[in-house]
Amino acid sequence: MIVLNGGSSSGKSSIARALQEILPGIWLTFGVDTFIDALPGGGESPRAGITFEPGGRIAFSAEHRALERSWYTGLGAMARAGAHVILDEVLLSGDAGQERIRSTFGEVDLIWVGVRCVPDVVASREAQRLDRVEGMARQQALSVHAGVVYDLEVDTTYRSTDDCARDLASQLSLDAMPR
Template sequence: MTDVIVLNGGSSSGKTSLARALQRLLLPTPWLTLSIDDLIAALPASGGGVDIGPNGEVTVTAAFHTLERAWSVGVAAMASAGAPVIVDDVFLGGSDSQNRWRSALDGLDVLWVGVRCAPKVAVSREAARGDRVAGMAARQAELVHEGVTYDLVVDTTVGPAEECARRIVAHMG
């Protein structure tokens, strides 16, 4: 039985909508959804170790990586205690990011899902959202998948969140 579903995709790729659709389809078992945005929202407004440049480039410091590691271990502890978790993340470090999660989730049954979205569509979603720095979606669309291995890849460009979520649930058996 799957303990953790990790969704990795760039900004505005549809991860959060997909996570919510998964929660609806996986009922009656309640699944927690935890996002890298939750961790970033918990950081102090300045000095949290995440800097977003004027063109959407994201830079993180060693201090952030320390907090991120602690957060992922906490997520793993929740899953180990019996709370199934959907992780909504952006692997800015590609395979290094995945390896950090692999280490934290060791011993758990994890489903790795790549969430793809055509850059032009992600950019359009980014503009419509209004809560992201322009350029972030375009920069991250391919970067976050470099060197990452998945059990399943879904494309939110061509399928709505519910359809992609059904594919994930079917893959889980």
């Protein structure tokens, strides 16, 4: 399983789609947006357990966190059953989020990839998207990487997501990749 971690509008989803096209074998892509879309109201209902605060901060209820653990458990089961998965994630709590994923996925081999982009650039990208909360991308640009240990990193500030995906594919151990 490849875990792409980066803030909102950093290019994770585009990199994931590009990796699906260039890595050998069939890879499934799931991400935090997939999970949120499955929640009541697409994450916008109070029942979803998500609170979008001023300045782009996000808070979660205990019920939401329990459901998130179930989501990760399901993805881990898919990977253990042989599915090749790219997880497009935003670790809002940095290294604590990384540890939550590690503990849930257990023996699944995880390749950690940091997707970086400077705050001014992600803020500009965010402003062009209607599905984003203003300030979220700038706030997350650096905080999601706090304490997270990566196997590989890319920076989409001045490079295309396709170029970043090609770099990642060339750095991954192709011997370990499915054919």
